[in-house]
Amino acid sequence: MNGAGDAGTAAEPYHEAVAGDVDGDHELVGRARKGDQAAWDEIVGRHGSRVWAVARAHRLNSADAEDVFQVTFLRLVTHIETIRDPGRVGAWLATTARHECLRILRRAGRAVPSGDSEILDAADPLLPPLEANLLADERQAALHAGLARLSEQCQRLLRVLMADPEPSYEEVGRALGMPIGSIGPTRGRCLKHLKRELGGI
Amino acid sequence: MSDDVDTAEVTGPDDDAADDALMAELRALASRHDPVPVEAIAAARSAIAWRTMDAELAELTGDSSVEPELAGVRGPGTPTLLTFEATDLTVEVEVVVQPDGSRRLLGQLVPAGPGMLEVRHRGGTVTAAADEVGRFAADAVAPGPVSLRCRLGESVVETDWCLV
Numbered sequence A: 001m002n003g004a005g006d007a008g009t010a011a012e013p014y015h016e017a018v019a020g021d022v023d024g025d026h027e028l029v030g031r032a033r034k035g036d037q038a039a040w041d042e043i044v045g046r047h048g049s050r051v052w053a054v055a056r057a058h059r060l061n062s063a064d065a066e067d068v069f070q071v072t073f074l075r076l077v078t079h080i081e082t083i084r085d086p087g088r089v090g091a092w093l094a095t096t097a098r099h100e101c102l103r104i105l106r107r108a109g110r111a112v113p114s115g116d117s118e119i120l121d122a123a124d125p126l127l128p129p130l131e132a133n134l135l136a137d138e139r140q141a142a143l144h145a146g147l148a149r150l151s152e153q154c155q156r157l158l159r160v161l162m163a164d165p166e167p168s169y170e171e172v173g174r175a176l177g178m179p180i181g182s183i184g185p186t187r188g189r190c191l192k193h194l195k196r197e198l199g200g201i
Numbered sequence B: 001m002s003d004d005v006d007t008a009e010v011t012g013p014d015d016d017a018a019d020d021a022l023m024a025e026l027r028a029l030a031s032r033h034d035p036v037p038v039e040a041i042a043a044a045r046s047a048i049a050w051r052t053m054d055a056e057l058a059e060l061t062g063d064s065s066v067e068p069e070l071a072g073v074r075g076p077g078t079p080t081l082l083t084f085e086a087t088d089l090t091v092e093v094e095v096v097v098q099p100d101g102s103r104r105l106l107g108q109l110v111p112a113g114p115g116m117l118e119v120r121h122r123g124g125t126v127t128a129a130a131d132e133v134g135r136f137a138a139d140a141v142a143p144g145p146v147s148l149r150c151r152l153g154e155s156v157v158e159t160d161w162c163l164v
Helices: A009-017 A025-033 A037-057 A062-079 A086-107 A138-148 A152-161 A169-176 A180-198 B013-033 B038-050
Strands: B056-063 B080-085 B090-097 B103-110 B115-121 B124-130 B135-141 B145-152 B155-159
Touching: A025 A037, A025 A086, A037 A062, A037 A086, A037 A152, A037 A169, A037 B038, A062 A086, A062 B038, A062 B145, A086 A169, A138 A152, A138 A180, A138 B013, A152 A169, A152 A180, A152 B013, A169 A180, A180 B013, B090 B145, B103 B115, B103 B124, B103 B145, B115 B135, B124 B135
Parallel strands: B056 B155
Antiparallel strands: B056 B080, B080 B090, B090 B103, B103 B135, B115 B124, B115 B145, B145 B155
16 A cells, blocks of 8 residues: 555564454454354454444434344354454445344335435434533534435435444445445545534634 | 536536535435435344355245236236246245234245255244255344345254345
């Protein structure tokens, strides 16, 4: 990615050893395969927010989002022996979560987003309405309201990116059916629109 | 969708830093206001208990509720037909939504033959016996993730988890 001679020569052999496992997911999956509860808990802790964000980005209500969350991790248990690239378990989870979201939307006869700008049936909010105690926080209220005025595509993308820890662009692409190359530019455009909505608060 | 003319302008490190700062604010909003429910995390953590080594996986290969050609003819009460396939066994399951919201599963093992089934669902486990022609029924299955564990003689097949 970086140019040659990029100050990392001493780390080269180490980098070789952990190639594809910069986050430690490969190791965690390996331990979970043996039934290591602590490793599994860490996988859930590390990826849970991202899976939840995928469900919210598809505008699922809390009950449906919990179903997607649960079935996504159950499927990972079922497939944990056979997933091809344990270091990219986040991408696997994003793909599975999106697939389950689309099944729920199709079953309910709701519009299914197809990657780009299609309008989703906005029956469920992207974020729950702010509670009274949060409305008192002017900045949070402004962010919440500003987000809701963005295009559907921007709302969905930003909601996925709002997961903590932040998902990789590969995971975002899988979560939304977006080409990876379009994520960075779209993110920039959406944040620009949001800044405009916020009017420099 | 047409790009705004002003998006073509060159962005510098300051813009990137401002974008990252705004993104961090949004992330804090979601973490504070729409966190993963603790019950969902607890359920996901306990999911590892379903890990099994002795069974072959039957993958979901068919779901009538998402097949576009059927979308127009489906009504709210139409049962969903799910198909799970393993190497030597296919499990077909019709999901019927009951008036009380629970699910009734009507199934068929292919090739036809007797077997014992455990339906694992959110409310626990329901057992069912498949008759000589491979038919089985299970009642009072909770809505949500479901998996069937099928024992046929010496072999055990488990279906993938599926929302019903």
